[in-house]
Amino acid sequence: MRKILCIISLLVFISCxxxxxxxxxxxxxxxxxxxxxxxxxxxxxxxxxxxxxAATDKRNVVFTTTGGNWIDGKNGKITVTATYxxxxxxxxxxxxxxxxxxxxxxxxxxxxTTLNGDYNLSATVTANKVEPTVIKLEPSSFGIGANFTTEDxxxxxxxxxxxxxxxxxxxVLFEDLNGNNPAGGRFRAVQATSGAGSTVSAIYGAPxxxxxxxxxxxxxxxDKNSVKTTISDATTLTINK
Amino acid sequence: xxxTQLTNRIRLLAGSVVGILLFNGNYxxxxxxxxxxxxxxIVTYDFATPESKTEIPFDKYFTLQILHFNTEQIQEIRVYxxxxxxxxxxxxxxxxxxxxxxxxxxxxxxxxxxxxxxDTLLLYFPPIKPDKEFEIAVIxxxxxxxxxxxxxLNEAIFxxxxxxxxxxKQLHKxxxxxxxxxxxxxxxxxxxxxDKFKYKFEPYYKKLKAPANFPSAPFLSIGDLxxxxxxxxxxxxxxxxGHIPARLINDDKIDDMFxxxxxxxxxxxxKPAGAIDFKGRVNNLSKSIASMDTIYxxxxxxISINDKPxxxxxxxxxxxxxxxxxxxxxxxxxxxxxxxxxxxTDTDLEEIEVVVGGTKAKDIKTQGSNxxxxxxxxxxxxxxxxxxxxxALPKLYYGVNIYFRPINxxxxxxxxxxxxxxxxxxxxxxxxxxQRSIWQHLSLTxxxxxxxxxxxxxDNLYNNTTLLIGGGYRFYRAFKVTAGxxxxxxxxxxxxxxxKGVFVGPFVSFSADIDLVQTIKxxxxxxxx
Numbered sequence: 001m002r003k004i005l006c007i008i009s010l011l012v013f014i015s016c017x018x019x020x021x022x023x024x025x026x027x028x029x030x031x032x033x034x035x036x037x038x039x040x041x042x043x044x045x046x047x048x049x050x051x052x053x054a055a056t057d058k059r060n061v062v063f064t065t066t067g068g069n070w071i072d073g074k075n076g077k078i079t080v081t082a083t084y085x086x087x088x089x090x091x092x093x094x095x096x097x098x099x100x101x102x103x104x105x106x107x108x109x110x111x112x113t114t115l116n117g118d119y120n121l122s123a124t125v126t127a128n129k130v131e132p133t134v135i136k137l138e139p140s141s142f143g144i145g146a147n148f149t150t151e152d153x154x155x156x157x158x159x160x161x162x163x164x165x166x167x168x169x170x171x172v173l174f175e176d177l178n179g180n181n182p183a184g185g186r187f188r189a190v191q192a193t194s195g196a197g198s199t200v201s202a203i204y205g206a207p208x209x210x211x212x213x214x215x216x217x218x219x220x221x222x223d224k225n226s227v228k229t230t231i232s233d234a235t236t237l238t239i240n241k
Numbered sequence: 242x243x244x245t246q247l248t249n250r251i252r253l254l255a256g257s258v259v260g261i262l263l264f265n266g267n268y269x270x271x272x273x274x275x276x277x278x279x280x281x282x283i284v285t286y287d288f289a290t291p292e293s294k295t296e297i298p299f300d301k302y303f304t305l306q307i308l309h310f311n312t313e314q315i316q317e318i319r320v321y322x323x324x325x326x327x328x329x330x331x332x333x334x335x336x337x338x339x340x341x342x343x344x345x346x347x348x349x350x351x352x353x354x355x356x357x358x359x360d361t362l363l364l365y366f367p368p369i370k371p372d373k374e375f376e377i378a379v380i381x382x383x384x385x386x387x388x389x390x391x392x393x394l395n396e397a398i399f400x401x402x403x404x405x406x407x408x409x410k411q412l413h414k415x416x417x418x419x420x421x422x423x424x425x426x427x428x429x430x431x432x433x434x435x436d437k438f439k440y441k442f443e444p445y446y447k448k449l450k451a452p453a454n455f456p457s458a459p460f461l462s463i464g465d466l467x468x469x470x471x472x473x474x475x476x477x478x479x480x481x482x483g484h485i486p487a488r489l490i491n492d493d494k495i496d497d498m499f500x501x502x503x504x505x506x507x508x509x510x511x512k513p514a515g516a517i518d519f520k521g522r523v524n525n526l527s528k529s530i531a532s533m534d535t536i537y538x539x540x541x542x543x544i545s546i547n548d549k550p551x552x553x554x555x556x557x558x559x560x561x562x563x564x565x566x567x568x569x570x571x572x573x574x575x576x577x578x579x580x581x582x583x584x585x586t587d588t589d590l591e592e593i594e595v596v597v598g599g600t601k602a603k604d605i606k607t608q609g610s611n612x613x614x615x616x617x618x619x620x621x622x623x624x625x626x627x628x629x630x631x632x633a634l635p636k637l638y639y640g641v642n643i644y645f646r647p648i649n650x651x652x653x654x655x656x657x658x659x660x661x662x663x664x665x666x667x668x669x670x671x672x673x674x675x676q677r678s679i680w681q682h683l684s685l686t687x688x689x690x691x692x693x694x695x696x697x698x699x700d701n702l703y704n705n706t707t708l709l710i711g712g713g714y715r716f717y718r719a720f721k722v723t724a725g726x727x728x729x730x731x732x733x734x735x736x737x738x739x740x741k742g743v744f745v746g747p748f749v750s751f752s753a754d755i756d757l758v759q760t761i762k763x764x765x766x767x768x769x770x
Contacts, residue, residue: 015623015624015625015744015745015746015747016625016629017625017626017627017629017733017734020734020735024735025735025736025737050737051735051737051738053735053737053738053740054737054738055737055738055739055740057739058736058737058738058739059737110736110737112736112737
């Protein structure tokens with residue numbers, strides 16, 4: 001009788017569901033590259049392997065990120081259907097790097113929810129700051145009316161060493177010069193700090209100057225102490241009426 | 242009434258109802274032993290044919306009725322386990338105990354002393370284990386032929402005859418069972434037999450052979466016979482027996498006549514009776530008594546005509562002779578009967594008659610039905626679901642039970658004895674006697690469930706059935722509880738896997754024998770018509 005009870009106990013024991021682990025659902029989260037320029041445009045390739053017995057209607061994988069943007073994603077989240085590739089059921093997504101430096105966390109999880117817990121995989125990507133090396137200013141027009149009768153939109157693109165966008169947060173200074181002296185015009189709607197697009201902008205109105213007077217518009221990148229650096233660009237507007 | 246008393250009464254009532262409904266039989270107490278009242282079946286075996294109408298059951302008390310069998314002189318009935326060796330049926334020897342040559346007695350059978358008929362033997366058997374071969378050895382004292390051989394052997398030994406070894410061989414051969422080579426003659430050499438003869442049988446022979454040892458000796462003297470002879474010569478009547486005394490004197494056969502070797506009226510053609518021809522000697526004595534009686538009556542008549550003192554004297558002598566002849570006749574009768582009894586009741590001088598028996602199934606169908614049974618029952622499978630909660634899944638199932646030994650479904654556990662000595666050093670070893678054992682109840686059960694699962698997390702293993710494999714315990718003959726492993730399919734707790742995988746879970750079940758189910762169905766069906 002004791003043996004029978006032991007056998008039944010053993011059967012009860014072995015009939016227990018084994019503890020579910022994340023690798024039983026998804027595994028092998030790959031992020032390539034895991035170090036990227038924080039230029040807002042570099043691509044990060046993300047893939048994860050789904051359990052090879054996953055049902056066809058249970059193959060959606062949700063990728064989330066704390067930085068950058070999923071291509072075709074929304075709000076830092078994208079749902080991808082895994083497909084059978086090279087003997088594995090793979091879910092893939094592409095992420096554009098953030099414009100800000102820092103460490104971003106990418107998470108993959110099965111869309112099929114479980115009642116007993118969340119089973120997801122995470123990986124990090126280091127986004128390195130892209131220092132500005134070049135700034136290029138583009139006016140909306142090279143002619144401008146005197147005495148603030150017209151305005152010119154000025155946009156400056158800041159790029160890094162590899163001609164990619166510089167990380168956001170670069171601060172610039174807009175100046176107008178009539179010869180070596182300030183021209184006395186006015187800048188409005190100044191966006192002096194670069195955003196995700198790595199651009200700065202301002203709208204400029206010229207003062208009462210005679211027609212044909214050249215006005216030099218200069219934009220200079222400031223360092224963290226708001227001191228002008230050598231990175232700058234300039235363009236000349238001419239009073240045309 | 243206390244709670245205990247009430248419980249006991251309910252239990253008793255329930256037991257009685259179940260007993261009446263299902264078993265329709267009487268409970269017999271196995272502890273009562275091997276007695277007629279325990280017998281559940283009578284097996285009739287015709288020794289003349291020889292064949293039996295029914296098979297010998299196993300695990301069941303039974304009475305063996307042997308027809309056309311000599312029931313005389315039976316001293317003991319033993320049962321020996323038999324086996325087949327090199328195509329021969331032999332008795333099993335207990336090699337472990339060193340009994341290489343002597344078969345071990347399994348048990349002693351009790352016989353009914355009330356003989357139904359003089360040629361019918363009733364034997365009460367305890368339950369026998371299945372698949373056993375055995376021999377029923379009926380041990381009896383020496384019967385006619387062997388008794389004559391033993392008498393001849395005794396005489397040869399008594400007379401130091403060279404024929405003694407031949408007689409011994411003849412006796413040895415006469416008491417052995419040819420088929421089984423089972424010898425019951427314990428004095429299995431002539432030397433041993435002579436020893437036995439010396440202290441047990443020789444005194445009878447000494448007494449019976451020598452007339453001088455007879456209690457009535459001495460008999461008539463020569464003087465008495467001369468008186469008679471002279472008397473007859475004085476009569477002028479012709480007397481038919483008048484020559485008798487003269488011839489006895491002349492031939493010196495007085496003692497031979499009184500010992501019964503010769504009749505009084507012997508002549509030259511009369512062959513003397515042998516010393517152990519007790520019947521012949523008694524006949525001779527009867528004849529002599531008749532002769533003497535005739536002489537007495539004739540002489541008595543003659544005296545009434547011619548009375549002489551000598552004739553009176555003769556009458557007394559003849560009267561005395563008749564008394565002695567009668568005493569000798571009685572003596573020989575008594576002593577020879579005592580000798581015969583001594584030989585026939587001697588436990589060293591026995592002969593054997595063997596009846597073959599066995600509990601092996603005669604055909605594969607019977608054998609199969611003793612091993613395999615079909616059940617119908619309800620199983621409850623236990624399992625942990627995907628949320629790790631225990632779920633009980635009741636299922637109807639049918640299954641086959643494979644017993645580890647043949648079982649007799651009609652045997653009640655209570656009727657199988659317990660407490661037989663396991664390994665007795667001496668005496669019967671009860672090796673073929675069935676004892677109550679767990680193996681009469683345990684079986685391997687293989688079953689299949691029917692129907693689907695209401696709980697969608699579970700599914701059948703194959704083709705709408707779940708496989709059950711377990712160990713079963715039979716009780717009340719027709720019922721069984723079984724516990725074991727169920728093979729079915731279960732949903733995974735992995736959210737991405739929707740296939741139900743095979744797993745093994747425990748189950749317990751309660752079932753009834755198909756035969757019983759069929760019987761219940763037969764009873765119930767008419768009620769619905």
